[in-house]
Amino acid sequence: MSDKYSIDSHKLILHPVRVAKWYEGKQENNWEKLKKIYPVYVEISPYGGCNHRCTFCALDYMGYKNIGMDYDVLQNTITNMAENGVKSVMFAGEGEPLLFRNLDKICEHASSVGIDTALTTNFVPLKKHNIETLMKHCSWIKVSLNAGSAENYANIHRAKIRDFDTVLNNLRQAIEIRKKENYKCTLGAQMVLLPGNMDEATKLAEICKEIGLDYLVIKPYSQHKSSITNEFECIDYTKMYHIEQELKKYNGNGFNVVFRANTMQKFMTNKQPYKKCNSTPFFWAYIATDGKVFGCSAYLGKEEFCYGSIYDNTFQEIWEGEKRKQSYEFVENKLDIKNCRINCRMDEVNRYLARLRDPEAHDNFI
Numbered sequence: 439m440s441d442k443y444s445i446d447s448h449k450l451i452l453h454p455v456r457v458a459k460w461y462e463g464k465q466e467n468n469w470e471k472l473k474k475i476y477p478v479y480v481e482i483s484p485y486g487g488c489n490h491r492c493t494f495c496a497l498d499y500m501g502y503k504n505i506g507m508d509y510d511v512l513q514n515t516i517t518n519m520a521e522n523g524v525k526s527v528m529f530a531g532e533g534e535p536l537l538f539r540n541l542d543k544i545c546e547h548a549s550s551v552g553i554d555t556a557l558t559t560n561f562v563p564l565k566k567h568n569i570e571t572l573m574k575h576c577s578w579i580k581v582s583l584n585a586g587s588a589e590n591y592a593n594i595h596r597a598k599i600r601d602f603d604t605v606l607n608n609l610r611q612a613i614e615i616r617k618k619e620n621y622k623c624t625l626g627a628q629m630v631l632l633p634g635n636m637d638e639a640t641k642l643a644e645i646c647k648e649i650g651l652d653y654l655v656i657k658p659y660s661q662h663k664s665s666i667t668n669e670f671e672c673i674d675y676t677k678m679y680h681i682e683q684e685l686k687k688y689n690g691n692g693f694n695v696v697f698r699a700n701t702m703q704k705f706m707t708n709k710q711p712y713k714k715c716n717s718t719p720f721f722w723a724y725i726a727t728d729g730k731v732f733g734c735s736a737y738l739g740k741e742e743f744c745y746g747s748i749y750d751n752t753f754q755e756i757w758e759g760e761k762r763k764q765s766y767e768f769v770e771n772k773l774d775i776k777n778c779r780i781n782c783r784m785d786e787v788n789r790y791l792a793r794l795r796d797p798e799a800h801d802n803f804i
Contacts, residue, residue, distance in 0.1 A: 448790060450787050459475055460791075461794060481527070483532045484531070486533045488532075493667065527554075530557070531726070532738075536564055542568035556579065562608070573612055581628065584628075610650075631657065631659070639684075640685060647693045656697045657698045663779055682697040705781055713792075714770065731756050733762070735783065
């Protein structure tokens with residue numbers, strides 16, 4: 439199936455200058471060079487609370503606290519990130535980002551300082567007055583939509599039955615505005631494939647195509663090491679591979695289903711072809727709702743991966759600070775990646791970076 443946006447792979451190969459600087463710094467073991475390598479991408483959690491309690495939620499242990507970031511601090515942080523080479527931000531995180539009152543204005547600001555902006559959301563709390571701003575300034579919006587019927591949606595999202603129709607209507611409005619104003623925002627949906635929704639994957643694909651979405655992602659569950667829930671930890675995805683063939687008929691006319699078979703196969707084998715995490719603390723970062731900056735979302739709350747707070751320092755001061763250096767040394771010398779999350783967000787990036795660090799015999803025969 440077509441994966442135009444490399445959702446089931448990675449795009450770090452498209453940032454060769456940053457990778458070259460990382461490679462040079464690693465070869466020399468030169469922290470003064472390495473500390474200047476800023477993330478290409480940062481995930482930001484603007485609001486901790488959520489209107490849903492999805493059965494598979496990885497960050498349930500964070501507590502869904504009804505707190506939001508300070509607007510001015512967040513705005514200034516984004517400006518500082520842009521000044522130091524951060525290319526993109528995605529608003530998602532511990533809660534539902536659309537519950538942050540001025541998210542549309544923050545997206546507009548990020549766009550104005552040259553940062554590509556995206557949003558992962560359940561799309562229920564969307565307000566009519568901010569749809570247009572979001573569509574204008576977001577590179578993409580991906581909606582968590584984990585069933586093909588209202589009843590099953592309510593069961594999996596642990597939400598109100600009417601929320602299903604709310605999401606679909608919000609998506610239709612967004613598509614209408616995009617078409618009317620000729621905006622370029624890519625609109626997609628995502629289903630975490632579970633035993634309880636596998637039979638509705640084709641139904642959801644049909645709905646998404648009818649609405650006019652650009653894609654539907656079908657992805658496997660990944661157990662977070664700190665999650666309270668562990669109901670889906672041992673899913674057998676080999677029994678679900680056939681769904682990919684059933685979904686192919688929906689591809690075409692501007693719509694594609696991205697069935698993440700590669701990631702599912704990695705989930706089943708549970709093997710990593712690398713011994714160290716090379717991506718942390720370099721190519722991406724996570725800013726929690728309380729303002730703390732982490733190098734890895736699989737270890738939120740762990741001091742070894744916390745570099746500081748945007749309420750105390752600028753992003754530049756945090757990123758080039760002593761705590762990040764200490765974290766780098768911990769990851770390089772002490773972290774046992776066998777304890778990491780299967781299919782973490784940087785897994786494909788780590789496979790690529792490990793290949794660079796460990797050349798093979800015929801690599802110069804290009």
